[in-house]
Amino acid sequence: MGHYECKQLVSLADGEGLPFADGIIKLYMIDTEINRDSAILVKTAEHAFLNLNDCKLMERLPAIVEQEGPIQVYAAQFSGAIWHPTCYDYPKSKYEKISKAKVRSKFEAVARSLEAVRPQFYLPSAGPACFLDPGLIHLNFEKNNIFPHTPQVMAFLKKRLKKLQVEVPNLMPGDILDVPSGQWLHRSGQVVDETNLESYVQEYAALYAGLFEARRKRYAHVQVEDTLVKLKHAFQSKLDHMTLHQRVTVPLYFRFRNAPDQMLKIDFPAKTIERVGDISDTNYYSITTDSWEIERIFDGTLTWEDFMLSFRMRFNREPDIFSTLIHGFLTMEAEDMTWFCEKLLALETNQERIVIEAGGTRYAINRFCPHEGGDLSQGWVAGKTIMCPRHRWIFDLEQGGQCNTSNCTIHAFALEED
Numbered sequence: 001m002g003h004y005e006c007k008q009l010v011s012l013a014d015g016e017g018l019p020f021a022d023g024i025i026k027l028y029m030i031d032t033e034i035n036r037d038s039a040i041l042v043k044t045a046e047h048a049f050l051n052l053n054d055c056k057l058m059e060r061l062p063a064i065v066e067q068e069g070p071i072q073v074y075a076a077q078f079s080g081a082i083w084h085p086t087c088y089d090y091p092k093s094k095y096e097k098i099s100k101a102k103v104r105s106k107f108e109a110v111a112r113s114l115e116a117v118r119p120q121f122y123l124p125s126a127g128p129a130c131f132l133d134p135g136l137i138h139l140n141f142e143k144n145n146i147f148p149h150t151p152q153v154m155a156f157l158k159k160r161l162k163k164l165q166v167e168v169p170n171l172m173p174g175d176i177l178d179v180p181s182g183q184w185l186h187r188s189g190q191v192v193d194e195t196n197l198e199s200y201v202q203e204y205a206a207l208y209a210g211l212f213e214a215r216r217k218r219y220a221h222v223q224v225e226d227t228l229v230k231l232k233h234a235f236q237s238k239l240d241h242m243t244l245h246q247r248v249t250v251p252l253y254f255r256f257r258n259a260p261d262q263m264l265k266i267d268f269p270a271k272t273i274e275r276v277g278d279i280s281d282t283n284y285y286s287i288t289t290d291s292w293e294i295e296r297i298f299d300g301t302l303t304w305e306d307f308m309l310s311f312r313m314r315f316n317r318e319p320d321i322f323s324t325l326i327h328g329f330l331t332m333e334a335e336d337m338t339w340f341c342e343k344l345l346a347l348e349t350n351q352e353r354i355v356i357e358a359g360g361t362r363y364a365i366n367r368f369c370p371h372e373g374g375d376l377s378q379g380w381v382a383g384k385t386i387m388c389p390r391h392r393w394i395f396d397l398e399q400g401g402q403c404n405t406s407n408c409t410i411h412a413f414a415l416e417e418d
């Protein structure tokens with residue numbers, strides 16, 4: 001098998017081009033500290049390939065297409081990749097309801113992006129994740145979760161985009177598309193579909209069977225007590241860098257599955273962390289994981305964000321409301337916390353207002369989404385709500401612009417008509 005060797009690192013700014021042979025490479029970036037991501041455009045004199053991967057740049061697509069001209073091939077994520085609701089202790093019905101709504105809105109986001117890009121080929125990509133860990137493998141086979149498979153998005157787009165001529169292939173490893181001719185040079189002989197998915201994944205997982213066990217054993221000698229001490233120290237460092245700590249009014253409990261009665265309770269306003277045996281609050285966030293997993297952060301194997309993306313944890317929150325600051329606290333490194341808080345503050349103090357129409361009424365709202373700055377001038381209006389195009393938070397215009405899943409608002413008020 002060949003490999004690529006990195007000879008030089010070239011740093012590009014947002015939208016800056018790097019010429020090569022007869023073409024150019026451009027990166028488009030999002031950097032809100034809590035989310036750093038980029039999309040890549042590879043363009044020659046005749047053809048262009050835009051790969052969004054899971055970068056939420058939907059609202060910039062019309063401008064990119066206008067500037068760069070026709071894009072023949074477009075790739076973007078259609079399946080989920082976040083730990084909500086997957087790692088939350090919800091009843092099955094609630095879990096499935098949230099999952100279905102997320103899948104529906106994600107598919108709609110893909111459809112709208114295709115309407116903006118109008119490519120010849122859409123490559124469904126960047127998912128679904130394939131879970132090989134024995135503790136997570138069941139996620140590949142659940143009927144309703146946030147990890148739909150390609151045929152599902154193909155069926156949705158076929159119905160939803162009747163007028164758009166776009167080819168959506170069910171990609172298999174090894175497929176090669178020749179863009180100038182629009183022909184497939186190679187389609188893999190092996191097709192994985194619902195009839196053979198389980199045996200395919202089980203065979204795949206068997207190749208890695210020893211890996212997960214060996215990983216756990218590697219940390220077996222570490223005492224839970226030592227990990228707790230290190231964890232307390234790491235959280236204290238994050239707290240020390242967290243300038244907006246006063247705003248988090250519920251405590252965060254951190255518990256190890258292998259020592260469930262020795263928890264850390266993080267009190268944000270007081271900036272303190274204490275050892276407790278149980279949850280004593282009515283309103284709280286909690287996270288439960290294995291101590292060996294946290295050891296991987298301390299030995300530099302994982303970043304905090306990698307750990308969160310491992311999906312090897314369970315969450316609970318009362319009430320069931322998203323907190324950007326707790327999310328940031330868990331995913332950021334200590335040294336990034338201050339900058340993250342500053343960015344959040346800058347987002348909130350950006351007073352740019354826009355007027356939108358919903359259900360026959362005009363509303364003044366904040367232009368930028370309080371989550372991560374999505375541009376609501378490109379939002380989706382439905383009834384008396386507006387949905388942010390990035391992660392599809394919904395804001396209720398009749399309730400002052402309150403988000404229905406977080407305590408954020410876009411400060412909406414109806415305008416009097418003359």
Ligand code: FES
Pocket residue numbers: 369370371372373374388389390391392393
């Ligand atoms: S930026 Fe994430 S929902 Fe608006």
